[in-house]
Amino acid sequence: MKFPVFLVLFCGSVFSLKAQDSAVYRLGTQAVYHPYELFTGFQAERENGAHQHQVGLAVGVSTTFFQRRLYPQIHYQYAFHLVKKRWLQTGPLARISFATLHFNKQSSHGWSFQEEAFLGAYVGTGNRSRFRLSAGIGPVVEQNWSSAREKYVHFISWNTFAEISWSYAL
Amino acid sequence: MYISFRGIRLLKFRGRMRYKIVFIVVLLLFSCKKKQQFDDVKLIGHAGAGLDSGTSPYHDNSQEAIDYAIQTEGIDGVEIDLQCSASGSIWLFHNTNLNDATEGEGCINSVTDDYLNGLSYGGLGNEALLKLADLDFPFATKTCFFDVRHYNSCTGQIIDQQTVINAIDAAIIPFSIPEVSVITNNPYWVHAFYLKGWNVYFEIGTASSYLNSGQLPETVGLCIRNSEIDRSEVESVQQAGKEVLIFEVRSPKGIRKGLRKHPDYLMTDNLKAAIIEKYP
Numbered sequence: 001m002k003f004p005v006f007l008v009l010f011c012g013s014v015f016s017l018k019a020q021d022s023a024v025y026r027l028g029t030q031a032v033y034h035p036y037e038l039f040t041g042f043q044a045e046r047e048n049g050a051h052q053h054q055v056g057l058a059v060g061v062s063t064t065f066f067q068r069r070l071y072p073q074i075h076y077q078y079a080f081h082l083v084k085k086r087w088l089q090t091g092p093l094a095r096i097s098f099a100t101l102h103f104n105k106q107s108s109h110g111w112s113f114q115e116e117a118f119l120g121a122y123v124g125t126g127n128r129s130r131f132r133l134s135a136g137i138g139p140v141v142e143q144n145w146s147s148a149r150e151k152y153v154h155f156i157s158w159n160t161f162a163e164i165s166w167s168y169a170l
Numbered sequence: 171m172y173i174s175f176r177g178i179r180l181l182k183f184r185g186r187m188r189y190k191i192v193f194i195v196v197l198l199l200f201s202c203k204k205k206q207q208f209d210d211v212k213l214i215g216h217a218g219a220g221l222d223s224g225t226s227p228y229h230d231n232s233q234e235a236i237d238y239a240i241q242t243e244g245i246d247g248v249e250i251d252l253q254c255s256a257s258g259s260i261w262l263f264h265n266t267n268l269n270d271a272t273e274g275e276g277c278i279n280s281v282t283d284d285y286l287n288g289l290s291y292g293g294l295g296n297e298a299l300l301k302l303a304d305l306d307f308p309f310a311t312k313t314c315f316f317d318v319r320h321y322n323s324c325t326g327q328i329i330d331q332q333t334v335i336n337a338i339d340a341a342i343i344p345f346s347i348p349e350v351s352v353i354t355n356n357p358y359w360v361h362a363f364y365l366k367g368w369n370v371y372f373e374i375g376t377a378s379s380y381l382n383s384g385q386l387p388e389t390v391g392l393c394i395r396n397s398e399i400d401r402s403e404v405e406s407v408q409q410a411g412k413e414v415l416i417f418e419v420r421s422p423k424g425i426r427k428g429l430r431k432h433p434d435y436l437m438t439d440n441l442k443a444a445i446i447e448k449y450p
Contacts (some may be wrong), residue, residue, distance in 0.1 A: 034224075035224030035225075036224050036227075037225075062443075063442075063443070063446070066423075067422050068450075069446050101442065103442040103446050104243045104244040109243055110243045110449075112442065137294075142227065144238075144243065146243070148240065148241055148309050155227060155228075155234075157228060157234075157295055160294075
């Protein structure tokens with residue numbers, strides 16, 4: 001139930017941002033490495049001066065393509081350009097993401113939900129066509145059903161990500 | 171759309187017909203794939219929730235990793251690595267040297283409990299090194315395998331087995347584990363474990379050497395690498411009335427191969443990938 005809600009919010013945010021003003025909008029593709037999975041997908045960005053808002057939708061490569069079990073992840077990212085030149089952009093970023101996986105089809109409770117928050121930095125190059133490398137670190141809360149305790153239990157740990165992305169200004 | 175053979179058009183499809191044919195072909199492809207059942211295979215978390223595996227959020231053999239594994243829907247138990255300290259207590263640790271994974275130095279067998287008490291694993295989680303007596307394992311329905319180490323690589327000496335047995339005995343008294351299952355690769359340690367009434371799994375390189383060894387009567391089963399055994403050998407061991415525990419199972423492909431051999435236990439380093447493969 002959670003995932004469709006996030007999907008609607010994701011799509012809605014892209015279109016509502018586009019309707020607001022004449023800031024630069026970008027569409028692109030990304031590959032995000034987490035220690036537990038490599039995600040790949042698409043992203044939409046709105047850039048206004050030094051501020052940049054990004055939403056992305058991706059799927060876990062190993063789980064989705066090699067195990068035929070959809071593993072979607074969505075994220076929102078805010079980045080601030082400390083340096084913004086034609087050939088170099090760099091600055092800090094903050095990202096939140098949500099992923100879900102139905103890993104046990106035998107059980108109605110075999111779902112895992114992961115909420116992550118990251119602080120990091122990025123470096124990019126290019127103006128209209130832009131390549132960017134990003135990395136971050138932060139806490140992750142994973143919720144799994146425990147049959148032993150008969151309730152959802154939360155596991156808090158640390159996680160990292162590294163991302164390579166390409167985007168194009170519309 | 172045409173279906174042709176050597177330039178001769180045999181069939182021509184127009185409009186919706188082509189989509190119907192594509193749909194039927196896709197349907198046939200998927201319907202012909204028979205799903206295998208692996209309900210007879212129990213999934214065990216290697217060293218908690220996986221060894222040297224990015225898929226585990228916690229360090230191997232930590233309380234956090236064990237909690238994570240046994241509370242994951244579909245995991246039937248865990249395997250943990252046990253080493254005896256110089257003080258005669260049992261600690262959970264996989265590697266040979268402490269400096270491989272902690273800020274400590276030396277081997278577990280060469281240092282005292284006072285030294286080990288303050289140690290934690292490196293990395294972001296900073297999980298504490300765990301003593302078996304402090305392990306919280308309140309799940310009677312889950313299996314817990316003890317992989318018992320017999321060798322002190324710092325001194326090159328075999329550890330006294332009776333000290334290890336006494337230490338395990340003392341540590342597991344508060345547990346609700348219905349039966350003790352130990353894994354050893356030392357043939358001289360099998361007999362004493364057997365006399366304790368523990369389930370002994372003998373780790374050895376091949377299934378045939380296990381079946382021809384003198385360990386067969388006193389062991390419950392064989393512990394073996396995934397790459398070292400095939401389906402027919404698993405059946406041979408099971409026909410001899412023994413169980414098979416397969417380890418070194420990480421990738422989805424490796425997990426699939428392991429499950430198709432139908433062992434009694436599959437010890438995996440990737441919990442969720444294993445559950446996905448078990449229940450496709």
